[in-house]
Amino acid sequence: MSEPTSLLRDLVRLPSVNPRGGPGDGGETAVAEYVRDWLQRHGVQAELHEVLPGRCNVVAVVPGCREKAVLLESHLDTVEVDGMTVPPYDGEVRGGRLYGRGACDAKGPLAAFMLAAAELARGKPPLHTVVLAGVCDEEHEYRGVVHLLQRLRGRAVVGAIVGEPTGLVPAVAHKGVVRYTVRTTGRAGHSSRPEEAVNAISLMAPVLTHLAATPPAVAPHPLLGPATRSVTRIRGGTGPNTIAATCEVDVDRRTLPGEEPDVVWQQDRAELAVLGAELDPPFLIDPALDTPADSAVVSALRRALTALGHPGEVAGMPFGTDASKIARVGVPTVVFGPGSIRDAHSADESVELAEVELAARAVVAAVRGMDVENMAVEEASCG
Known part of the structure; x- marks a missing residue:
């Protein structure tokens, strides 16, 4: 079994249904602990931050040549499993797709970001420091991203990619x-x-x-x-x-x-x-999201997708995400990830595994492709 498949299956096998304001059952934190341990085994330092009693974010850092950071953010929680027609926590693989609650929204994007962070940590340091965050409570009151932004206050963030199922389309606007x-x-x-x-x-x-x-x-x-x-x-x-x-x-x-x-x-x-x-x-x-299509993070992601033989046109999405809260504090933010919103929250939720791998490659290329004019000189001095 490939590493992307085993990683995503492990994430899906950890139930993390949002408690909708009730006491948490530890599911989000169990996923956060898995993310932390997996990243640390792959050379990326990560730690947990408690947001609510028993409910944690996980934040990891890949040091770059600059202290200014690129943020990769996705969420740990899922919606309920009532009425599902596939086993919600088996992580069954059929026809190149992995099935289960959260496979598409948003553990597929989270897995892609984890794979990207591990790849960035293995090679030459990226130009920008990379902060990877898996947050709780996106499906209810988005208190995880609010807590994350409080923790990041004072750190310069030059752009953010928020992991959601966009079908590998850079989404620069949503309602x-x-x-x-x-x-x-x-x-x-x-x-x-x-x-x-x-x-x-x-x-x-x-x-x-x-x-x-x-x-x-x-x-x-x-x-x-x-x-x-x-x-x-x-x-x-x-x-x-x-x-x-x-x-x-x-x-x-x-x-x-x-x-x-x-x-x-x-x-x-x-x-x-x-x-x-x-x-x-x-x-x-x-709030709604409206990021200029020519902002550095969007341009880098579009170039990365084109280089990988995938269309790089931007689009808008009708659903809301954590991206609007990040953009609200002045960080140019794009929504991107494997999977279709039509599969999110569905009775047979699934994601195409090839899209997860391609998303990871695109994110690596986008992070390394930001600020291309100064990259060669600064990466050489960074070693």
Whole structure:
């Protein structure tokens, strides 16, 4: 069995389902410990950082000629395994693909970054120091990347590659999200005398009709298309013979680069207040990503892919990632990795092993290819 296959299979065999705000079961930390030990066996120093009780990040460093760093970041946690049609933790290999929860999102990208870090540590020191981070809690409240950025404060980071399943396409843009709860309030009563009550569910009906018929009033993004607004959950009533006093719906508003989350919420609140609805403050905010395609890290990755015989065109992705938080602190960031988002979170999640290997080679070439004008002189002085 090849090293990429055995590495990814080992990662998939370690359950690391995000506890969604509950007490962690140690799964993320078990993966972090495996990553640390594997990297150390391959000559890369790594350590654990506790983010929440029993939930850790792992951070490794490959020293370069410069202290300025390139960040490779991916996540340790997965979504739940309910309804899977393949064994979630076997790491079964069929037809050149490895199956299991997390194989695609995002242990495949994580494995590629680990292989890249080991390769960079074996050869001549890269021009930039490389920081590899595997973080917890990406699938819920992204507290792992927030903790990582706090630890990196004061270190100059010239670019970042965030590991997610992009089909080996450099993704320079993705949507953000604002999630909030909308509420209508009526007056409870017996269902045999509805005329003496005010049905909050009925009051919600025009709100739902409006949300379905009225897209956000913002121009589409060239790589991402339109902003969207979707109702994802509805709750109302207390029993089959009681007129509902309250009704609530959760709204998922996907934002575009340039939209500020708080402004979006304020606009939606004013818009829906006309229909008699109230909005709670957002329970989740995640900014959008929009990295210039000519930034150094993106250009280096595109050149690396082209040299490997793979297309280097950039694209946008509809889903959110840790990249937006990294970019928010001023680090040019691109999302990249093996696998398709269509396979992520799916009942038969899998990733093509050849893509994992190609992703690792592309990352090595991209790291070594940054700042090509000064590379020869500085690498020679670095030895």
